[in-house]
Amino acid sequence: MQHKTQVFVYHEGDHYRTRLTHSLEVAQIARSISRVLGVDEDLAEALALAHDLGHPPFGHAGEAALDQAMAPYGGFDHNAQTVRILTSLEHRYNGFDGLNLTWETLEGVAKHNGPRPTDAVPGDIEAYSARHDLELHTHAGPEAQIAALADDIAYNNHDVDDGLRAGLFTVDDVRDVPLVGAILDDATADHPGGDEGRLIHETVRRMIGAMVEDVIDTSRQRLEEAKPRDAEAVRAHGAPLIAFSATMQAQGEALKAFLHERMYRHxxxxxxxxxxxxxxxxxxxxxxxxxxxxxxxxxxxxxxxxTVTTARVVADYVAGMTDRFAIQEHRNLFDTVLWR
Structure with missing residues (x-):
């Protein structure tokens, strides 16, 4: 995961986020929220560390290409690929394939973004759930809900940091973005005339803090109102109990829209x-x-x-590549000057 794209391909520089650094940031945020809310920190951390294992090289661009190529053979979904890795592709032990993870871990990986509609369950998740029911119609447990929001918090903030570092937009460009602009103005007022690099780091730090505190406050209120007896009650509840406030949700959507236009479409x-x-x-x-x-x-x-079997083997092989290995394999196979 160290050499798999988050937004920038590895050769663009050593200081942009990768799938590994992103996952570590998600894990830190998930553990912090879990500790305050009194749920299982270890489970939340495991889900955060595992949530992107199934991503192919080159991030979402690579996934889109692999899904298109696999369309005649059942498609490709990075979340389903994560379940596939954890339950069958890893060959570590003599007695079984996969990593022998708990039901709660696999359930959280499969549906941390919410219940799976019965007509839209990727084949690998459906096949595993048929053997080991993941209750795909329900919400995930509280730790998986936390990991999903920690993912949002991490990538919204580190993409602002990376976008500024890459020069895709400027500090002045983000002043009109809700949440970012207000925090940026406060940080500027607190440290007038300061170095821009420090200002960016201080702004991102405060943004993460604001989003984490919002999740904690909103979730505490929802949990107090719902009074779930256990994790099963959380799963059976008709809506997520771990959530942003309506105000923070709107601010987060505005930030995503800005990043989509100014960064992801750059x-x-x-x-x-x-x-x-x-x-x-x-x-x-x-x-x-x-x-x-x-x-x-x-x-x-x-x-x-x-054949379907061969297509799935090829998808597994390509999905497991790092960016640089995929580039090297492509060069080895298609560059007729280079013979290996």
Missing amino acids: HKVNRMASKARRTVRELFELFIDEPQCLPEEWWGRCDGVR
Whole structure:
């Protein structure tokens, strides 16, 4: 995960977030909220650390390309791929495949973003749940709900930090964004004439604090009103009990809209995403047409050309690549000057 894209491909620089640093930040935030609310910190941390394990190289661009390539074979979903990794792809123990995780961990990974509609359950999650019922129709437990909001808090804030660092927008550009602008003005007033780098870090720090405090205060109120007896009551409740206030939710949506327009659609990011999609698509197409080009242990799992089984093996292989390994594999296979 250290060499898998969050927004910027690894070669853009060493100081932008990756899937690993993002997951560590999510885990820190999830543990902090869990401690204050008195739920299982270890479970919340495990869910936060695991939530992005299924992402392929190049972030959402890579996932979109792999999902498109896999459309005739059941599609690709990074959340379902996480469950697949945790329950079958990891081969660590003699007695079983997967990591032998608890029901609560797998349930939280599968539905930390909410109940799964019966007509939209990815095949790998549906298949595992048929063997080990994850109660996909209910909300997740409180720790998974916390991990989901910690994910939002982490990426909203670190994307502001990374976007400013990359020069995709300026400090003045974010002054009109709700939440960011007000906190930025307060930080500027508290430290007039200060260094811009320190100002950015102070603003991001305060934003994280404001969002965490909002989740804690709102969730305490909801929990007090609902008075759930246990985690099962939390799951059975008709709405999440861990949540942002309506005001913070609106401010978060405004920030996401700003980042979508000024960062995720920036021409520099678009160019990286375009190249990423082509790299993933071309690797998939080559391997599904010529599975003998896969490493021997992977080729041995295939059953022909362009079959469902072979497609899933190829998807597993490509999804497990880091950015730099995918780039190197593509170069090895498509660069006719380079022979290996």
